[in-house]
Each structure stands twice: as structure tokens, then as C-alpha cells.
Amino acid sequence: MKVTFPHFGNTFFAAKAAFDGLGIDYAVPPLCNKEALEIGSYYSPEEMCLPFKIMIGNYIQGIKEGADTVLTTGSCGPCRFGEYCELQMDILKKLGYDVDFIVFDAPKAIGKEEFLRRVSLISNASSKSNNEQIEAALNGLKVINLIDDIEKIAHIKCGYEINKGESKKILNSCKREIYSINNPEEVVKRLHEYKRKIKSVPIDLNKKPITVGIVGEIYTIAEPFSNLYIEDKLMDYGVCIKRKLSPSWWVKNTIMSAINMQSLDIRLASRKYLPLYIGGHGRECVGETVLSKREGCDGVIQIFPLGCMPEIVSKSILPTVSKDLNMPVMTLIVDEMTGETGYMTRIEAFLDLLERRKSNNVLSWS
Ligand code: SF4
Known part of the structure; x- marks a missing residue:
């Protein structure tokens, strides 16, 4: 077995450490890049969201490095993510790639037995003892x-x-x-x-730096290539960044969802504006915007891929949140056609606005 997996922020460091510990061969696809996006866009349905396309590019790049098994995560929906793995398997099959898919989903969604069966597909490929396998996962x-x-x-x-x-x-x-x-x-x-x-x-x-909260679709905000490296740019400007959603947050959230105790702070914060689960991380986006204000952010940037259904709903709610909290919120929508110059101009204009508001506040209190 030689495993490959899609990129998602820092997860490849963890996957590499786990597979090194398990003694299972793996192929880390090149960091997400234009080539992965071009491959993915070419073979994916046009109206599909950006993460899907980049993931297809990652798989094909991993397979070209010898991988015969794709390890990924799944979901039962209700947004397009629920269809990701089935469609991706179909696309790779039609392209003639003979690969196995191991799809990890929350035990609550697929049942404990099925979850353990999928875990055993990995553990059976490892020659390490049970204790060593547990240590590798830890x-x-x-x-x-x-x-x-x-x-x-x-x-x-x-x-x-x-x-x-x-x-x-x-x-x-x-x-x-x-x-x-x-x-x-x-x-x-x-x-x-x-x-x-x-x-x-x-x-x-x-120093009194600006602090910006980054909210939105989890893949797009955690995978730097898909958001055109916004956090790197903000760091260069000396802007503090607060982003809750990350791969480690996702792991904790998935574990806590088994007892329905996931992201309680976010759910409470979003209750006034969006009390229901609408798929993806739409509810988290609204809740985090509220929390960003409480945590001292001067403004919030929402980022999501074109056509992302849960985030379109959040986007329609954020102007009310912004008005109630007296905090600017800007939305950036990305897809394979997004040009860097226009994107950067909008970010710089938003930072100027936050800077002016901050210095006006400081002046009016001094
Ligand atoms: S959350 Fe949005 S981007 Fe992610 S799979 Fe669902 S629709 Fe696509």
C-alpha cells in the first residue's frame, strides 16, 4: 500500500508523522499549486467548488508519484462535501486510475463498526505492533x-x-x-x-496593530494556496490574525461531535443570527464573527469559494452582524479565475479602513 491524501493546511505534517510511525509508504503531493488547480479544474465539473478541484489535482499528483490508495475525509452533507468522495472516485476511475479510497467520516455518521473497518484497512497495512500504531496516531x-x-x-x-x-x-x-x-x-x-x-x-x-479575524469555508481559510496566501500577506503588513478553524480544531470538533458538545462557544455566539446547522461551516462563520468582536478584532474577513452554499447564507447574515457589532466585515470569494492584483487591492483598502477607524477611536479617547 502506498497512500496519498489531499492537502488541507498543516495536515500533511501530521499525516507524514503518522505514516512514518506506522511504517506505511506514502506520497505527499506537491504543496497545492497552480498545476494541481489546473489538473483539477480540467477534470472536475465546472460548477464544482474550488476545494474539490484542488483535491483532484492533489490525488493525481500523488498517484503519479506511485500512490495506490487515497485517504480522505467524508461527510454526509448537506452541502456538496457529502458528494465529494463518490464523485472523486468516479472521476479517477474514468481517467483509468486504479486506486482504492479510504474515506474517514465521523463514527456518528457511518456507524462505529464501519469506522473501525476503515481504520483496520490502514492498521492491517502496518507491520507495527498495536502499541506502536497507537503511538503513531498520537x-x-x-x-x-x-x-x-x-x-x-x-x-x-x-x-x-x-x-x-x-x-x-x-x-x-x-x-x-x-x-x-x-x-x-x-x-x-x-x-x-x-x-x-x-x-x-x-x-x-x-504597538497598536490592527487585528483581523479570518472566517469562512474551512478548507479555503486553512489552505494557503486557495486563499492566495492571505495570512502571509497580513503578517507582512504587521496585522495580527485570529482564525479559529484549522485542522486541529476540526479534529477536536469531530471528536466532540460524538457527544454533541462540539464548538459550544461558536454555536452560542451564532444563536441570535443563525441557530441552525446549514452544512459546511456556515454557522461557525457567523458565530466566529461575533466572537471576533468579543476577542478584540478590528474587522473580519470572510473567505469562501465561488458557489459555496453554506457560506452564501452566512454572507447574507454578516451585514446585520457587522451593523449590530459596529465592526467592518469584508467578503472575498475565490475561484480558479481570481486575480491576485484585484484581490490585494481589496485587502489593502479594507486594512486602510480599519487603520483609520482605529486611529479615530484612539484620538476620540485621548
Ligand atoms: S462547504 Fe462550500 S466549498 Fe466546502 S464542500 Fe460545501 S459547498 Fe463546497
Whole structure:
């Protein structure tokens, strides 16, 4: 068995650590890029959402590196994600790729027995003992939690750092270094060291940086290529970023959903505006916007792919939230045709607006 999987933010670090621990061969597709999008757009239905297309590109790139099994996650809907794996299997089959799919979904959705059967497809391919397999899975979890934590700290520190660009430099060097290590224990050890390092970046608390909340469709906000690297750009501008939805959040949320205790804070925050589950992370988008205000954000950017049904619903609610909370909210919609120049112009204009509002507030209180 040689496994490949789609990119989704930092998950490939965790998947690599887990497969290294399990002793299972794998092919990490190249980081999401134009080529993956072109391949995916060519073979996917035109009206399909962007994550689907990029994932198809990832699979084909992984298969070309020798993978014979695709590991992915699924859902029972109600948005298009519920159809992803069936359609993707069909597309790859029609293209003549003879690959197996292992689709992980919440046990609540597919049943405990089916979930364990799918887990056994992976564990049977490993020659490691049960204890070693559990350790490999735990190391994967540690890796995703640590790298997401480091990224979160860097996203705040970048607004206060004394040496411009230091947090981003540490974050990038952390990612580069851990990807080159094949020993999961060593990866976890290095991540702890990087966490200490990023925490000790010198800061100037007299600075008053803008803080922006990033909300929207989970794949698009967590996968940098699909949002045209917005967080990298905001870091360069010295803007603090708050984004709750990440792969580690997704793992915790999926585990907690077994006892219906997932994202309680977000659900409570969204109750006034959107009390129902509408698929994707539409409800989370609204709840997070409310929480962003409470957590001191100066504005919120919603990002989602063209045609994303749950986010279209959230988009129609956000102007009311924005008015009630007196906080600007901007929506960016991305697809394979999005041009970087226009995209950046909108972000810069929004940051100017937040900057002006912030300095007016400071002046009126001084
Ligand atoms: S949440 Fe939106 S982008 Fe994601 S699968 Fe559903 S419709 Fe597509």
C-alpha cells in the first residue's frame, strides 16, 4: 500500500508523522499549486467548488508519484462535501486510475463498526505492533496540535514583534525543518522547541496593530494556496490574525461531535443570527464573527469559494452582524479565475479602513 491524501493546511505534517510511525509508504503531493488547480479544474465539473478541484489535482499528483490508495475525509452533507468522495472516485476511475479510497467520516455518521473497518484497512497495512500504531496516531495528533499552535502564536506576534518579519521567519523555518525529519518523536521534540522559540520573540506592547479575524469555508481559510496566501500577506503588513478553524480544531470538533458538545462557544455566539446547522461551516462563520468582536478584532474577513452554499447564507447574515457589532466585515470569494492584483487591492483598502477607524477611536479617547 502506498497512500496519498489531499492537502488541507498543516495536515500533511501530521499525516507524514503518522505514516512514518506506522511504517506505511506514502506520497505527499506537491504543496497545492497552480498545476494541481489546473489538473483539477480540467477534470472536475465546472460548477464544482474550488476545494474539490484542488483535491483532484492533489490525488493525481500523488498517484503519479506511485500512490495506490487515497485517504480522505467524508461527510454526509448537506452541502456538496457529502458528494465529494463518490464523485472523486468516479472521476479517477474514468481517467483509468486504479486506486482504492479510504474515506474517514465521523463514527456518528457511518456507524462505529464501519469506522473501525476503515481504520483496520490502514492498521492491517502496518507491520507495527498495536502499541506502536497507537503511538503513531498520537504523534500525528501531537504534530497537528503543535504546528497549528505555533502558527496561531506567530499570527499574533507578527503585529507586536520588534524585529520585523521574525515570527514569519521562525514559522517558515519550523515548517521546512519538520518536513525534512522522518522520525515522528524527533518532529514532536523540534515542534516543542519551536513553540518555545516563537513564544520568546521580543515584542513591543506599545504597538497598536490592527487585528483581523479570518472566517469562512474551512478548507479555503486553512489552505494557503486557495486563499492566495492571505495570512502571509497580513503578517507582512504587521496585522495580527485570529482564525479559529484549522485542522486541529476540526479534529477536536469531530471528536466532540460524538457527544454533541462540539464548538459550544461558536454555536452560542451564532444563536441570535443563525441557530441552525446549514452544512459546511456556515454557522461557525457567523458565530466566529461575533466572537471576533468579543476577542478584540478590528474587522473580519470572510473567505469562501465561488458557489459555496453554506457560506452564501452566512454572507447574507454578516451585514446585520457587522451593523449590530459596529465592526467592518469584508467578503472575498475565490475561484480558479481570481486575480491576485484585484484581490490585494481589496485587502489593502479594507486594512486602510480599519487603520483609520482605529486611529479615530484612539484620538476620540485621548
Ligand atoms: S462547504 Fe462550500 S466549498 Fe466546502 S464542500 Fe460545501 S459547498 Fe463546497
